[in-house]
Amino acid sequence: MKQYKEFTVDEKAAFRAAALAAYNGYQAQGLKIDMSRGKPAPVQLDLSGDLFHAVDENNYRSADGTDCRNYGGLLGVEETRALFAEILGVEKKNVIACGNASLTLMFDYVAQCMFDGCGAEPWSRQKDVKFIAVVPGYDRHFTIAQYFGIKLINVPMTPTGPDMDKVEELVKDPTVKGMFCVPKYSNPDGYTYSPETIERLAAMTPAAKDFRVIYDNAYIVHDLYEESDYLPEIFSVAKKYGHEDHFVEFASTSKITLAGAGVACIAASDNNIEMIKKRLTVQVISYDKLNQLRHAKVFKSAADVHARMQQHAAILRPKFEAVLEIMEKELGGLGIAHWTKPRGGYFISLYVDGGSAKRVYELCAQAGLTLTNVGATYPYGVDPDDSNIRIAPSFPTVEELKTCAEILCAAVKVACSENA
Numbered sequence: 001m002k003q004y005k006e007f008t009v010d011e012k013a014a015f016r017a018a019a020l021a022a023y024n025g026y027q028a029q030g031l032k033i034d035m036s037r038g039k040p041a042p043v044q045l046d047l048s049g050d051l052f053h054a055v056d057e058n059n060y061r062s063a064d065g066t067d068c069r070n071y072g073g074l075l076g077v078e079e080t081r082a083l084f085a086e087i088l089g090v091e092k093k094n095v096i097a098c099g100n101a102s103l104t105l106m107f108d109y110v111a112q113c114m115f116d117g118c119g120a121e122p123w124s125r126q127k128d129v130k131f132i133a134v135v136p137g138y139d140r141h142f143t144i145a146q147y148f149g150i151k152l153i154n155v156p157m158t159p160t161g162p163d164m165d166k167v168e169e170l171v172k173d174p175t176v177k178g179m180f181c182v183p184k185y186s187n188p189d190g191y192t193y194s195p196e197t198i199e200r201l202a203a204m205t206p207a208a209k210d211f212r213v214i215y216d217n218a219y220i221v222h223d224l225y226e227e228s229d230y231l232p233e234i235f236s237v238a239k240k241y242g243h244e245d246h247f248v249e250f251a252s253t254s255k256i257t258l259a260g261a262g263v264a265c266i267a268a269s270d271n272n273i274e275m276i277k278k279r280l281t282v283q284v285i286s287y288d289k290l291n292q293l294r295h296a297k298v299f300k301s302a303a304d305v306h307a308r309m310q311q312h313a314a315i316l317r318p319k320f321e322a323v324l325e326i327m328e329k330e331l332g333g334l335g336i337a338h339w340t341k342p343r344g345g346y347f348i349s350l351y352v353d354g355g356s357a358k359r360v361y362e363l364c365a366q367a368g369l370t371l372t373n374v375g376a377t378y379p380y381g382v383d384p385d386d387s388n389i390r391i392a393p394s395f396p397t398v399e400e401l402k403t404c405a406e407i408l409c410a411a412v413k414v415a416c417s418e419n420a
């Protein structure tokens, strides 16, 4: 197939006319579709109906007899901790089960490093504090860092994880204190770090003694296909180098059960668990143990979680495939855009090669399709190439998604034809 850049003047004119006709056709329909955030669809939330009946006024004790209605049990319900430990491949003593959002836990952990430190002077008392931002990445990681005045330095994501040559270079600077990582089915590319990347992350010896990787394993069990991407367990690799304190891991059931009413956890080394525990004793008496108990009653083991995730995959897979199929049909071979083909997670990344992502966003908005803000996947909202568009296929129906993908492709073509 001939690439757009090889088109003759007449071919380009015909391409533009066809793209505009398609685009105008969608615009005339007065659509209103929101594809901006990775929210589970209502049918996915319906899968967790069992949670509503898992505990009641006669059934509120955990296996060790704890009355989950009351205060106490700072580290969480034992069987819920055990469930997370099994999912993450770590020991139960290294897991704390908490409230509903891992994002809060990450915020709190960074706050702890700011005001209490993590093995050195609190970050807030150090002159310059920087974090590596793997880009494109999860907007809310960046906004946490920005909230605390942590300066972000972009490092590009690759299909095997962050560009580790750049990471290893940057951590020679003692003011570089950490990084956020989404190691499996990353947001927004859907890439999984390779074993080599994990080995290099675990092996590196940053100049900062208080360096921390905020290891956000949000999509650890979120496979779209039967075969899961392989991700080595980080603490067992880090242990070989004596670096287990460098990593603090986070996960949640937000996209396993109920996005607004799940359970989140922290997994960390013995040293870090001690430091986190010290802070938690000030912050909270105990988290919502009834909700933790509900989850432990519904999921007796990681196998039960995987079975639930297969039900999610049956809903999500056709959505991802519908978008990918339309992008391939409409944009494949033209050399004007490329995109990722994730095997799990919640997002697809579209890259508009000509650097007109903002224009595509605007065209989509005018046709009634709301996308994630362009730039949101980069610190300070600035995509230096104006290229990345995060596609979130989970919430709309398959039929709506087909329309979304067609509008998006028409917008990419229109934007491209405006450039040259």
Ligand SMILES: Cc1ncc(COP(=O)(O)O)c(C=O)c1O
Pocket (backbone or CB within 6 Å): 038, 100, 101, 102, 103, 104, 138, 182, 187, 216, 218, 251, 252, 253, 254, 259, 264
């Ligand atoms: C990478 C990543 N981490 C964390 C979250 C939010 O997780 P939680 O609901 O546990 O706060 C999301 C949600 O989209 C995400 O994509």
